[in-house]
Amino acid sequence: MTTGTLTAGRTRFRLPRKQIPVLATLALLLVMYGIGVSQYTAFSNVQVIFNVFIDNGFLLVVAVGMTFVILTGGIDLSVGSVVAMTAMVSAALLQDGMPAALVLVIALLIGPTLGLLMGCVIHFFEIQPFIVTLAGMFFARGMCTFISGASIPITDGFWTSMSQERIGDPRGNFVSISVLIAFVVVVIAAYTLAYTRLGRNVYAIGGNPQSALLMGLPVGRTRIAVYTISGLCSAIGGILLSFYTLSGAPLIAVGMELDVIAAVVIGGTVLTGGAGYVFGTVLGVLVLGVIQTLITFDGSLNSWWTKIVIGGLLFAFILLQRLIGIRYK
Amino acid sequence: MNDTTSRYRTMIGHRLFWPAAVLFVMLAANTIYRPGFLSIELKDGHLYGTPIDILRLSAPLILVALGMTLVISTGGIDLSVGSLCAISGAIACMYISKQPDQNSLGVVVTALALAMGVSLVLGAWNGVLVAVIGIQPIIATLILMVAGRGLAQLITEGQIITINSEPYRAIGLGHALTLPLAIFIALAAALLVAAFTRRTALGMIIESVGGNAMASRLAGIRSSRVIFLAYVISAACAAVAGFMMTANVSSADGNAAGLWVELDAILAVVIGGTSLAGGRFFLSGTIIGALIIQTLTTTVYAMDISPQTSLLFKAVVVIAVCLIQAPAFRARFSRRRRNVPPPATIADKPKEQVPA
Numbered sequence: 141m142t143t144g145t146l147t148a149g150r151t152r153f154r155l156p157r158k159q160i161p162v163l164a165t166l167a168l169l170l171v172m173y174g175i176g177v178s179q180y181t182a183f184s185n186v187q188v189i190f191n192v193f194i195d196n197g198f199l200l201v202v203a204v205g206m207t208f209v210i211l212t213g214g215i216d217l218s219v220g221s222v223v224a225m226t227a228m229v230s231a232a233l234l235q236d237g238m239p240a241a242l243v244l245v246i247a248l249l250i251g252p253t254l255g256l257l258m259g260c261v262i263h264f265f266e267i268q269p270f271i272v273t274l275a276g277m278f279f280a281r282g283m284c285t286f287i288s289g290a291s292i293p294i295t296d297g298f299w300t301s302m303s304q305e306r307i308g309d310p311r312g313n314f315v316s317i318s319v320l321i322a323f324v325v326v327v328i329a330a331y332t333l334a335y336t337r338l339g340r341n342v343y344a345i346g347g348n349p350q351s352a353l354l355m356g357l358p359v360g361r362t363r364i365a366v367y368t369i370s371g372l373c374s375a376i377g378g379i380l381l382s383f384y385t386l387s388g389a390p391l392i393a394v395g396m397e398l399d400v401i402a403a404v405v406i407g408g409t410v411l412t413g414g415a416g417y418v419f420g421t422v423l424g425v426l427v428l429g430v431i432q433t434l435i436t437f438d439g440s441l442n443s444w445w446t447k448i449v450i451g452g453l454l455f456a457f458i459l460l461q462r463l464i465g466i467r468y469k
Numbered sequence: 470m471n472d473t474t475s476r477y478r479t480m481i482g483h484r485l486f487w488p489a490a491v492l493f494v495m496l497a498a499n500t501i502y503r504p505g506f507l508s509i510e511l512k513d514g515h516l517y518g519t520p521i522d523i524l525r526l527s528a529p530l531i532l533v534a535l536g537m538t539l540v541i542s543t544g545g546i547d548l549s550v551g552s553l554c555a556i557s558g559a560i561a562c563m564y565i566s567k568q569p570d571q572n573s574l575g576v577v578v579t580a581l582a583l584a585m586g587v588s589l590v591l592g593a594w595n596g597v598l599v600a601v602i603g604i605q606p607i608i609a610t611l612i613l614m615v616a617g618r619g620l621a622q623l624i625t626e627g628q629i630i631t632i633n634s635e636p637y638r639a640i641g642l643g644h645a646l647t648l649p650l651a652i653f654i655a656l657a658a659a660l661l662v663a664a665f666t667r668r669t670a671l672g673m674i675i676e677s678v679g680g681n682a683m684a685s686r687l688a689g690i691r692s693s694r695v696i697f698l699a700y701v702i703s704a705a706c707a708a709v710a711g712f713m714m715t716a717n718v719s720s721a722d723g724n725a726a727g728l729w730v731e732l733d734a735i736l737a738v739v740i741g742g743t744s745l746a747g748g749r750f751f752l753s754g755t756i757i758g759a760l761i762i763q764t765l766t767t768t769v770y771a772m773d774i775s776p777q778t779s780l781l782f783k784a785v786v787v788i789a790v791c792l793i794q795a796p797a798f799r800a801r802f803s804r805r806r807r808n809v810p811p812p813a814t815i816a817d818k819p820k821e822q823v824p825a
Contacts, residue, residue, distance in 0.1 A: 215607070279784035363697070444619040458604050
């Protein structure tokens, strides 16, 4: 490399360089919010922001799990179906009269179990994560309709109280419990990635699995762990979704994995792994949420514009990552 | 004795053995479950029967999977094919629905040309992103996968466009020589791709690019041009598949047309033995893979199970086929076979995925 002298001169710019995607997302978020506020008077209401969190709490949790997987250079296509399956299983069990606490435990165990199995197949049999999680996606979606072809309402007292509980001023600005749960998940995930051994292993494997292996890091264990974490996050997301909709529907959250991947990429995580932050993912989810809010506020734009705008943003952010020279394989 | 074992070994070792075996087992199971499964009858000069149906319905998937095979063998992946199907179908139907005479052949040909043109441009867009700008294929095509669905709905304005055009309908439901026309279209595409890749150097060039793009470039192959071409071909195949899907139902639905076909196509390619990492590709394997998927779907319909639940079976088959083909799994399996005589692993392993 001829950059010996160059890098010496540029050392000062190196650190921010890594964070440019996150900063760009932040700037975009502020600009979009600014546009919203300048166009619609009601947009400046704080509750608009809270509503973005309330509507996207489950997406946030799932995206955090996906961040772990993408940081190792893998991908998890099963998240949307696992979310639906978790909601479906809890709705079905509650309908059968099982106590809420037990249902919660069972529902929270399904996702990680599936994630663990997928991680084991990926690691031990060296099959592409794309294919294995695709099979997981088919399996979970199939289970949903296997449980019931129609949606099941949830009438359980615990679920309805979780759904209707408003934290803050009930007449003014409030958030739901789901938002708090999502925040707790975000904080734990951010701490894990930044300060624990597991988190550093995740970054190391994403950077270069071979080097990580040669360094003596537990590559297999970490790889299986990230899929389990993603499964757990999907399960939590599924519970939050069932709080939000108070039902389990077999076709809910179809295509959610794309939204989640888009949020993670817009949040600055590189799909080849090794670079990215949970904070970026939070921003990515917020960007998606604000786009939806803007389109709802506008009223004249149709829902398909959301998809086109998300596609355009994906393109812009990938180009940005490319331009600032974050390593692509 | 020794001769038979070695022949048995070569047969087992053949790349098409396991996919073909799975297809055969599924057909056999179907015939046992429903003795009339394989019967074909001639009515009004057309052949009818479940096998014909499977062939006809698998035609779009075969087309998409052919293009996908080329893309995957260059080491890429094309997630946008489903959206491209929706877009091409939407454009064709939209154009036809606006014309006064929907049955005119000229109108249909213009519509097809128009839709094909747009699809080629979109394919070129994918190709430029991957080959020129150098974006990772999975994410480069994800852009069009997400945005393309929106575009298709934009073209149809969120409506389901119904058309009443005989020539267009023929693409999906027409007959020629007693067989559905769709089969011939898929066959022609397969032969065309096979001729270009196996009778010219193109196939080997694609494989070498997929094996090692850098090394092929140093060997004098314009890697980026080959990769670009693969995405354009994939888009063209997807466009034709889109025509078939919309012609089957004589209507274009931007939301549902070609939904998840990219996943089925990738599965077909992988079942056919082409590695997702790029390199060697097997067109015949891909076609068998597509037939397996369609047979599975038809089987599930025939058994009166909800279409969504068929995904459950698909998951099991995918994992089974992938495990059987995975070198790591085979190594474990054969080691165990040498040590412990009764090898029950094949039947047990795939199911290990399932409990949840």
